[in-house]
Amino acid sequence: MATLAPALVLLPEWGAGHLMSMLESCKRVLLGGGEAFSITLLVMRPPTDEATSEVEAHVRREAASGLDISFHRLPAVETPSDAAGVEEFIARYIQLHAPHVRDAVAAMAPRPVAGLVLDMFAAPMVDVARDLxxxxxxxxxxxxxxxxxxxxxxxxxxxxxxxFDEVDGGVVDVPGLPPVPPAFMPCPVVDKKSPNYTWFVHLGDRFMDATGIIANTADALEPGPLAAIADGRSVPGRAAPPVYPIGPVISLGSSGKSEHECVAWLDGQPVASVVFLCFGSMGWFEAAQVVEITEALERSGHRFLWVLRGPPTGNGEAGAPDGSEHPTDANLDELLPEGFLERTKGRGLVWPTWAPQKDILAHAAVGGFVTHGGWNSVLESLWHGVPMAPWPLYAEQHLNAFELVADMGVAVPLKVDRKRDNFVEAAGLERTVRSLMDGESEEGRKAREKAAEMKAVCRNAVADGGSSHAALQRLSVALHRGAAVPKK
Structure with missing residues (x-):
């Protein structure tokens, strides 16, 4: 009887930034770890129809890849109706799947399971793995x-x-990071009375019970925090699980489609002359904020490519319990001030729908990136050596913005008024764009130099012999040695 290859069983959250990041990382184990594995992805039905359609599109694409990846759809569960916040909802909704996850993994016997890979919001399911x-x-x-x-x-x-905003000294000390001003703490933890905060404390505690932690980062990209974890400074008196920083993991494959109109427009622009503004799959702005952006871009005098999305529709997806309010295609005639497009014609392009961010960041004409600071976007920017101006909107993006400016040095700061729903005034954005793009700006020069350094860091890390390549090998060995047939 042929020996069955150990299975990596994945339980991702349904958002593309979670699901695809986990899947691409584990595909790296499958393709380059040195040991034979298969992948089984446990598919939770997302709580909205729009998110369900997106997940199914990802599943269809991966199923056609020819890799040893199978998909197991978990039974539907009831949607929590009394969650007070997005993060609490996600954590509770995922936890309701625990019995189904246990049944799915147990049914894999006699195939050995190398690991149950859990999304951060699913960390309490370390108990399911332990029981099995x-x-x-x-x-x-x-x-x-x-x-x-x-x-x-x-x-x-x-x-x-x-x-946190009442602490003596005005900063929060996190081992491995510069002192963090409370204004840059992640959204879920800014209100300790919130169930979101309680859940994050619980999740952080359960991280410590895992066999290991797989991280989409690299040792040389974030040496401070990773060293603090490895040295035992994160939780004094208790050793953290081994961390395997195998990143940056980003999908850089060609879409196979003809050149996108945004990329064709960039072809006609000088090298490093365009500032790119794009705010992720859930980023959109009210009309008052749009006016501030137009004033800043017009007065800056710099070339720009701006992906502008409209507000979510009122069809029930807006205000979705998991926070997945997806923007609509923008109506430029309604959102933009009269005459703006005419006055900036030739040096600016406003794009009202999805745009190929990776292809744009890879283009030589792009010299700076105004971004919401989601980690996948940051990694794509660093991979191509593009300096940033972070404009955080939700989740952990405020902490990301702090790290990019204060620790990595790859970004110039942007004054964001968190108390006004992350509002940015035209004068502040104009200053930041000028700093990011002007050749005489010392601040911008340093960010460009550091971004170029980080481009090399990212590529060296994943190359043969690099730190992330070595971490991948260690992870592969650990997975193979730990593989066990699930108990019934």
Whole structure:
């Protein structure tokens, strides 16, 4: 009887930034780890129809890849109706799947399971893995800085009894990071009375019970937080699970489609002359903010490519319980001030729908990136050596913005008024765009130099002999040695 290859069983959150990051990372194990594995992806039905359609599109594409990947759709569960916040909803909704996850993994016997790979929001399911006698790995799709904070959050919870913006000294100490001003703490933890905060403390505690942590980052990209975790400074007196920084993991394959109109427009622009503004799959702005952006871009005098999305529709998806309010295609006639397109014709392009961000960042004409600072977008920017101006909107993006400016040095700061729903005034954006793009700006020059350095860091890390390549080999060995047939 042929020996069955150990299975990696994945349980991602349904958002593309979570699902695809986990899947691409584990495909790297499948393709380059040196041992034979298969992948089984456990598919939860997302709580909205739009998210369900997106997940099914990802499944169809991966099923056609020819790789040893199978998909197991878990039974539907009831949607929590009383969640007070997005993060609480996601964590509770995922936890309701625990019995179905247990049944699915147990049914894999006699195939050995190398690991149950859990989304950060699914960390409490380390108990399911323990009951089945198989290893568990938390997958961190965000930064090493966010991982360091999550592990340290239960410690902070015991030490700091007031809100973070009331701490003495005006900063929060997270091992491995420069002192963090409370204004840059992630959205889920800014209100300790919120169930979101309680869940994050719980999740950070459960990270410590995993067999290991797989992180989409690299040692040389975030040396401070990763060293703090490895040295035991995150949770004094308790050793953290081994962290395997195997990133950056980004999908860089060609879409196979003809050149996109945005890319064709960039072909006619000088090298490093265009500032690119794009705010992720859920980023959109009210009309008042759009006016501020137009004024800033017009007055800056710089060339720009701006992906502008309209507000979510009122069809029930807006205000979705999991926070997945997807923008619509923008009506430029309604959103943009009269005459703006005519006045900026030739040096600016406003694109009202989806745009190929990776292809745009790879283009030689792009010299700077105004971004919401989601980690996947940041990694794409660093991979191509593009300096950033972070404009955080939700989730952990405020901490990302702090790290990019204060720790990595690859970005210039943008004044974002968090108390006004992350509002940015025209004068502040104009200053930042000028700093990012002007050749005489010392701040911009340093960010460009550091971004170029990080481009080399990212590529060296994943090359043969690089730190992430070595971490991938260690992970592959650990997975193979720990593989066990699930108990019934």
């Amino acid at each position: 006698g198989v290893p568990s790995y938390v997958f961190m799709s965000s930064t090493g800085a966010m991982l360091a904070l999550m592990l340290h959050l239960p410690v902070l919870h015991e030490r700091i009894t007031v809100e």
